[in-house]
Amino acid sequence: MELVVIRHGETQANAEGRYQGALDIGLNESGQRHIARLADEVVATQAPFDRLLASPLLRTRESAAILSRQLGLPVELVPAFRERDVGLFEGLTQVEARTRYPELWARNITRRWAEAPPGGETIDEVIARVSQGLTELVSTMQGERILLVAYGVVAKVIRAVTIAGFDDFFEWQLPNGGMLSVRLSLADGGPLRFSRPLDGGD
Numbered sequence: 001m002e003l004v005v006i007r008h009g010e011t012q013a014n015a016e017g018r019y020q021g022a023l024d025i026g027l028n029e030s031g032q033r034h035i036a037r038l039a040d041e042v043v044a045t046q047a048p049f050d051r052l053l054a055s056p057l058l059r060t061r062e063s064a065a066i067l068s069r070q071l072g073l074p075v076e077l078v079p080a081f082r083e084r085d086v087g088l089f090e091g092l093t094q095v096e097a098r099t100r101y102p103e104l105w106a107r108n109i110t111r112r113w114a115e116a117p118p119g120g121e122t123i124d125e126v127i128a129r130v131s132q133g134l135t136e137l138v139s140t141m142q143g144e145r146i147l148l149v150a151y152g153v154v155a156k157v158i159r160a161v162t163i164a165g166f167d168d169f170f171e172w173q174l175p176n177g178g179m180l181s182v183r184l185s186l187a188d189g190g191p192l193r194f195s196r197p198l199d200g201g202d
Contacts, residue, residue: 001137001184004179005174005179006178007175009030009032009034009177011059012025013091014028016093017094018093019092020091021086022082022090023090026058026059031176034176038177042071050144050145053076054077061075071147078148080129080132081133084120084154085119087117087118087121088119089120123153127157127160127161127196130161131157155174155178161193161194162192162193162194165193
């Protein structure tokens with residue numbers, strides 16, 4: 001199975017550098033235009049897709065709807081690929097988060113594997129959820145070509161567990177409207193090649 005991941009178009013929160021996580025924010029005008037151009041590019045340059053998947057949040061649904069019109073495929077919602085919830089930090093810029101929650105910020109809480117801002121998900125929880133989603137895709141859609149509209153952290157996890165490992169997990173970023181392609185199969189016991197280091201730290 002070939003899986004192509006597209007990160008949703010820009011939102012106003014993206015433009016302002018805010019954590020948005022599970023907040024249900026739609027695309028801004030720039031994001032809509034970018035995804036429309038990307039949809040034309042996908043039709044012109046990519047081989048046909050068999051399925052179009054998206055996470056249920058508004059920014060991915062809106063991005064997927066634009067792609068759907070060009071590709072002629074219905075959008076299938078897959079909750080396993082929702083964005084990471086960052087709890088108290090949601091809606092804040094980094095400056096605001098550092099000012100309001102200095103102790104959490106000093107501990108670099110969003111970059112700890114097994115801890116999270118209060119009310120949020122740990123990275124380990126996101127890795128487990130996304131990995132399970134990938135395993136289910138491969139078991140039910142083997143041999144298909146899939147387009148998935150998702151988020152920055154979800155793209156990080158997919159890349160890390162399938163092709164790249166975790167050495168550059170915090171540095172690598174998929175930009176809004178960016179694309180990532182991976183191949184997944186059930187060979188050798190499953191599609192996931194890498195586990196994050198069991199160092200117990202950040």
